[in-house]
Amino acid sequence: AGSMHWVVDKVPDQSLLNTAGWKFIIPRLYWNYPNDDMVLNISMTSSPLMRITSEKIGATINADMIIDVLHGTETVPVACISVVVSASGVVEASGDKVYGTVGLDDFSLSLKWSKIGNFHMSLIQV
Numbered sequence: 001a002g003s004m005h006w007v008v009d010k011v012p013d014q015s016l017l018n019t020a021g022w023k024f025i026i027p028r029l030y031w032n033y034p035n036d037d038m039v040l041n042i043s044m045t046s047s048p049l050m051r052i053t054s055e056k057i058g059a060t061i062n063a064d065m066i067i068d069v070l071h072g073t074e075t076v077p078v079a080c081i082s083v084v085v086s087a088s089g090v091v092e093a094s095g096d097k098v099y100g101t102v103g104l105d106d107f108s109l110s111l112k113w114s115k116i117g118n119f120h121m122s123l124i125q126v
Contacts (some may be wrong), residue, residue: 019038032116042063044063084107
């Protein structure tokens with residue numbers, strides 16, 4: 001089975017995809033690559049774990065997020081973060097319409113490897 005893969009180079013707050021936006025959280029990222037743009041490479045590491053009950057549907061998703069810095073003509077992978085997301089939703093049918101809500105239950109990050117020193121996930125999670 002092919003794994004899911006996303007490349008993220010556009011976000012609502014575009015400054016988050018430039019090393020300058022991380023100057024105070026991950027100083028070495030900015031020192032090594034001042035004002036370079038970044039791309040997030042996200043790959044699911046396993047199939048989502050689904051939990052379906054009569055009340056709600058839940059899913060846990062495991063993914064690896066590699067931070068690539070666009071440095072001149074090079075794309076340099078600088079860190080890999082393991083991401084675990086748990087979400088659940090409720091689906092209700094009324095007449096011929098289906099309504100749903102989804103909420104984030106849990107979200108955790110851990111550093112797998114880094115070429116820009118150790119940095120604290122608690123600062124990024126916010």
